[in-house]
Amino acid sequence: MKFTSSVAAAFGLAASGLVEAVDFNFIQRSGFNYGATDNTGRCRTYDDFKNLMNRAHNLPNAPSQFKQATARLYTSIQCGTTNTPISAFQAAMDTNTPILIGLWASAGRGNYENELNALLAAERQYGARFTDLIMGISVGSEDLYRSSPQGVANKAGVGATGAEIEGYIGWLRDWVRGTRLETKPIGHVDTYTAWELPENQGVARAVDWLGHNGFPYWESNKANAIANAKANFEAGVAVTNRIANGKRVWVTETGWPHKGPNSGAAVASIDNARRYWTEVGCPQFGFRNVFWYTLVDANVDQSSISFGITPLNSANPFYSLAC
Numbered sequence: 001m002k003f004t005s006s007v008a009a010a011f012g013l014a015a016s017g018l019v020e021a022v023d024f025n026f027i028q029r030s031g032f033n034y035g036a037t038d039n040t041g042r043c044r045t046y047d048d049f050k051n052l053m054n055r056a057h058n059l060p061n062a063p064s065q066f067k068q069a070t071a072r073l074y075t076s077i078q079c080g081t082t083n084t085p086i087s088a089f090q091a092a093m094d095t096n097t098p099i100l101i102g103l104w105a106s107a108g109r110g111n112y113e114n115e116l117n118a119l120l121a122a123e124r125q126y127g128a129r130f131t132d133l134i135m136g137i138s139v140g141s142e143d144l145y146r147s148s149p150q151g152v153a154n155k156a157g158v159g160a161t162g163a164e165i166e167g168y169i170g171w172l173r174d175w176v177r178g179t180r181l182e183t184k185p186i187g188h189v190d191t192y193t194a195w196e197l198p199e200n201q202g203v204a205r206a207v208d209w210l211g212h213n214g215f216p217y218w219e220s221n222k223a224n225a226i227a228n229a230k231a232n233f234e235a236g237v238a239v240t241n242r243i244a245n246g247k248r249v250w251v252t253e254t255g256w257p258h259k260g261p262n263s264g265a266a267v268a269s270i271d272n273a274r275r276y277w278t279e280v281g282c283p284q285f286g287f288r289n290v291f292w293y294t295l296v297d298a299n300v301d302q303s304s305i306s307f308g309i310t311p312l313n314s315a316n317p318f319y320s321l322a323c
Contacts, residue, residue: 033293068096075102086118089122093129098133100250102141105141120179140188169186169206192212196243211250216228216232229256256273257273
């Protein structure tokens with residue numbers, strides 16, 4: 001089922017190409033990204049994940065979609081192990097948290113095989129209690145961006161090519177055949193600048209859904225003040241929608257920092273972070289899957305900037321989450 005033009009206009013989605021195929025029997029969920037480590041680089045434990053997931057379910061004044069806030073993971077391997085299932089899986093089951101599985105795909109074939117083994121081990125160990133919570137499986141995160149000329153110029157780190165990601169997707173489909181994971185939609189997460197590259201169109205064809213990471217704050221090559229953030233975000237999503245060609249687009253990362261350095265005309269402040277949540281987040285919650293960046297800061301490479309909506313040791317948000 002698709003939005004009619006009148007329904008799309010009512011939700012402000014028709015402009016900038018934001019309309020996509022929508023199944024209203026499919027619950028559009030909202031939640032947060034969860035890395036395997038905390039802001040000091042320490043491996044997160046079961047208790048860490050459980051406490052954060054419970055915090056996400058009970059955020060004051062948050063929209064109703066966050067009462068069962070989802071969790072997007074970047075890896076299926078418990079930090080510090082070779083292929084032990086990440087403890088976030090058990091935490092998700094114990095907190096009734098829907099999860100977007102992540103398989104890290106930028107560390108070579110051996111590590112990717114470990115990711116597959118960890119996921120399959122969890123399926124065997126936990127059964128339907130685990131797999132019933134899985135929204136989808138993401139093969140990689142921004143691997144195409146990191147391997148692109150833009151990513152290389154920005155020294156973004158090791159990535160993977162489109163051909164490699166296509167191969168990993170096929171590998172996953174082969175390995176989950178006959179398991180409870182077989183019917184889970186498979187996707188890949190990247191930036192719109194990577195999705196639109198010709199060499200990555202095979203990945204777009206191979207997946208069931210496309211993940212969109214969009215941060216207008218970082219787009220200093222544009223007029224990127226907060227007043228333009230909504231338009232810049234929508235322009236990026238429109239590119240990913242075009243590449244998706246009718247497949248679902250999930251917003252897998254977006255947010256605005258409440259403190260940090262300026263990025264072009266973008267200013268990090270509590271007022272601007274709140275405005276971004278209201279103008280960009282609120283229209284998306286309930287109409288597509290959204291994974292906000294982030295509940296608490298956990299990127300050791302971003303010590304001078306804060307995207308977290310709550311402090312490390314408090315469940316009280318820095319700004320109102322009401323829509």
